[in-house]
Amino acid sequence: MNTHCDVAVIGAGPAGCAAAIALRRAGVGSVVLIDAGDGQRPRYGESLPPATGLLLHALGVADAFAALNVRRCIGNASSWGAQTLGYNDFLFDPHGPGWQVDRRDFDAFLLQQARSGGTSVRLHTRLESASDADPDGLRLRLRSHGAALTTLHARFAVDASGQRARLAQALGAERVTGDRLVCLAALLPVDTTSRLGQRSLLEAVDYGWWYAAPLTSGEAIVVLATDAAVLREQRLQEPARWSARLAQTHHIGATVGWMRRAPPYCLSTRQARSARLSHCCGAHWLAIGDAASSYDPLSSQGVHKALADALAAAPRICAVLERHQDTAVMEQAQQMLARFEGYQRMREHFYRQEARWLDAPFWRRRRAAQIPAPPPTDHSPIKTHRMNVSP
Known part of the structure; x- marks a missing residue:
């Protein structure tokens, strides 16, 4: 088993698999994809908006996805703000209809695409701790199936572990939540x-x-x-x-x-909390997808956001590996936080459109659940040297 890699990706969901695919397509030599599960955990079905097709094309997997014959979604109907149904159809969307995917099948598809692209996959492997004290990268302590701890040295790591944000929290980031x-x-x-x-x-x-x-x-x-x-x-x-x-x-x-x-x-x-990290990057690491920020399921943006983050991250990580440009990932981290602020405004607007139960606890809490913006950060080189054991 290799003990060194260029990039380690924690989490084999859509964000992690897409990051591995994009990194390999960008020419990164060794990418290791690590996940504590086996891909068989029950998942929700999920709607993919039409524009997600552009992201699948950019990843180079659109043709393989089309061959799956996934059920198309021509739009949605909603009883929101009134008892009658309103309709939002994709008939005139320039990207065509969307899709209604079984998440377990979709995740397995992306994992297979990552494997086919040359990514080394380690399932049943849990991140136990991480250290960024090494100036040349991260030391990741991993455990597989109760075996002895092993160490993987990665020049860079991507946290795509979902809302748990295992790597980011192991390296000192905190999860900031706005509702329950x-x-x-x-x-x-x-x-x-x-x-x-x-x-x-x-x-x-x-x-x-x-x-x-x-x-x-x-x-x-x-x-x-x-x-x-x-x-x-x-x-x-x-x-x-x-x-x-x-x-x-x-x-x-x-x-x-x-x-x-x-x-x-x-x-x-x-x-399904709306949440974000206190900071989405550090020395030799970047959080993407739900690890960086998680949205209310009403947004139908979970998978789309995961793929978009992965595609945006790949060239920036390459810049770090090739030219040691830490500011590249810092800029993406700032963009993700700015996008989260925009999401919060849209979420508030949407929930306020439902005014039939203003005094009901659920709707009262939706109007109050806002996460304050983080303090501004500069673009100076990242220097953090700590070790935290993940919970």
């Missing part, structure tokens, strides 16, 4: 009465909002987004209570056409 949004999802069989078609569907309720979208498998992903406090108070993590609430919706329950099928079924729960 939680999503509970289930894959439901869709019967012949379903009117879901090729659209995703969004419906606001007094305790949060519901989302549903069809998948290529013939199932539908149905998601409830609410506050952690509301979840506990109403015990919505219980399938019977979750499904009872779904049955009370005006649109989604009937549209999916699942009502004749009774629970129980498996509910998947995950944090």
Whole structure:
């Protein structure tokens, strides 16, 4: 097993795989992709906006993606601010329709593309600690399947480990959160009465909002987004209570056409907080995707943002490796933070469009949950020398 590499990428989700693909396409000699899992963890379905096709093309994987015959998404319908449905179709989008992907299949596709491009992949491997005391790069302490610790010396590292931001937090960055949004999802069989078609569907309720979208498998992903406090108070993590609430919706329950099928079924729960890092880069490292900043699922920007960050990072990392231009990654870090501020303004505007339940705890918290902007930073060379063991 190699003990040195040019770039180590922590996390084999869309951001990490895309970074590995882009780095290899840019000519980086040795890229190691590290992930604690095996790619089989249950994932949500996710909508990809039409413009994501441009990013897949830039990564060189558009043709292979097209061969997967992923279900197209022609737009969305929403009951937001009113009980009636409004429609936003992609009919006139210059990039064509979007896609509704099964995240586990999509992540596996990107991982295979990274492997095919020459990336060394280490699954079942956990980052235990990191040190940036070496002026020539990082020392990463890794553990595989309970084996003894090993050390990987990387000239540069990318944190694509999602909201946990394992590398960034090991090197002193802090996670700054603005709310406690939680999503509970289930894959439901869709019967012949379903009117879901090729659209995703969004419906606001007094305790949060519901989302549903069809998948290529013939199932539908149905998601409830609410506050952690509301979840506990109403015990919505219980399938019977979750499904009872779904049955009370005006649109989604009937549209999916699942009502004749009774629970129980498996509910998947995950944090969906809006959050960012206190700083997104340091000596020999950069955080991208959800590791750098995570958005409300309403934005439908998770995968798109991950791919865009990876594509933007690759040439900047090459500049660091070839010319020791630390400012290249610092500029991207500043751009990602500025983009997060823009996202917060858009998120606030969207939530304020729903005014039917102004006094309900969920909607009151949405109006208050803003993360302050970080203090301005200069573009002087990065110098941090610390070692932190990740939690």
